[in-house]
Amino acid sequence: MTSLFAGAVQAQDAYPSKPIRIVIGYAPGGSVDMVGRVVGDILARQLNATVVVENVPGAAGVVGAQRVVSAKPDGYTLLAGSSNEMAGTKFVNAAQKYDPAVDLTPVSLTAQAPNLWVAGAHVPVKTVDDFVKLAKANPGKYSYGSPGIGSTPHFSGELIKKTAGVYLVHIPYKGSPAMTSDLGGGNLDFAILSPTAAAPLAQSGKIRILGATTATRIATLKEVPALAEHPALKGYALSGWFALAAPKGLPPEVLTKLQKAIQTGLADPAIRQKLEAAGTPPAKGNESLAQVMRTDMDKYAELVKFARITGDN
Incomplete structure (x- = not known):
């Protein structure tokens, strides 16, 4: 399923000069999808771009994340993901071919998922x-x-x-x-x-x-x-969290543009209220997503050993 967010797109050589595709590794209607669509709206407005949101569900977000990992790192294919496929599934899904800490470029933390x-x-x-x-x-x-x-x-x-x-x-x-x-x-x-x-x-x-x-x-x-x-x-x-990521090797200037857009969008009171009302408190967008990922992956690695977690238990 796809949907379109459109800003007033102008012909330009600088990024973005064509539609941005945001991949969400879950079906429409869930919290990851909701936050991902808010992110799509933010990028459309802040970058004056066309943003296409594509739902690619499967394996707790891993199928969609793999699609992004395999994409060209030019800023036109992004992952609106969660702490599952961006941290946790690595330790329990033997079929997962990517390492989120290595194969993704962390862009911005977008919201929290308190439990x-x-x-x-x-x-x-x-x-x-x-x-x-x-x-x-x-x-x-x-x-x-x-x-x-x-x-x-x-x-x-x-x-x-x-x-x-x-x-x-x-x-x-x-x-x-x-x-x-x-x-x-x-x-x-x-x-x-x-x-x-x-x-x-x-x-x-x-x-x-x-x-x-x-x-x-x-x-x-x-x-x-x-x-x-x-x-x-x-x-x-x-707790869980939601974030925006790109394939490994994203150009620094594109990363900076994306991060600035997310920070500006998340500062909007209307956006913050929408995320709060959905039970997903917004981040500021300037947190170190890479550090958040590393911290949680360290915890998950310890817990896998502690509980002897495999794909079957």
Whole structure:
């Protein structure tokens, strides 16, 4: 599926002089798609360009990312991706042929994907402290779900286990709908959900929100403590993110233009409000995306060893 964002394109030799294609490795309608289309709109406006958004779903974003990696590094094929295919999947997908730290040019962090640690209503916990005590007293009795092996929620759950010194059984699902159904129905004990996914379940009394996976409290959910506030989870922080990247070898002058466009666009109050309302707090655009990728990849590498994660578990 493709869509078009058009600015008043002028004939010019300088970049951009032809349409820019943004590849999104997921189907239309999800959070990566939504943020990617906001990015497309920003580039169309700030660069006075035509931007075509192309959805290439498959393998948690890897199929789309590979297409960008294989493209000419001229700034006309870009990846609007996430922490999955730009950091996590490298460690669990044997079929992945690219290394995001080597084969992509990091452009800009665009938004955050904060998550919540939640419990099914059937589990006798109301706070993070309740959870830690229950899990420590009952190793292996309780389960937590993720939308797939190698997903950010999967790694986030394993980091909870590693940091707090507890053992929960991981149950991977093929996507979030089945997971949230089991959680709400009492067949799954814990899970990591986005604020937007958690809200209706919490309002209906099917789950309890225990804490945020972010380093500090989420701005729109100040009443929910960060997991790191609990002594057993001190230093805990692992959330998803969204970013713009290009193939390896992008010319520096093109990189600078793209980064300036993203920073200017993300400073727009209307853009920031749109991303906030969708549960994806905007970045500033001037963060070091390369450092963000390295930091998370280091965490993922440790967690793969800790949990003995393979493509099958």
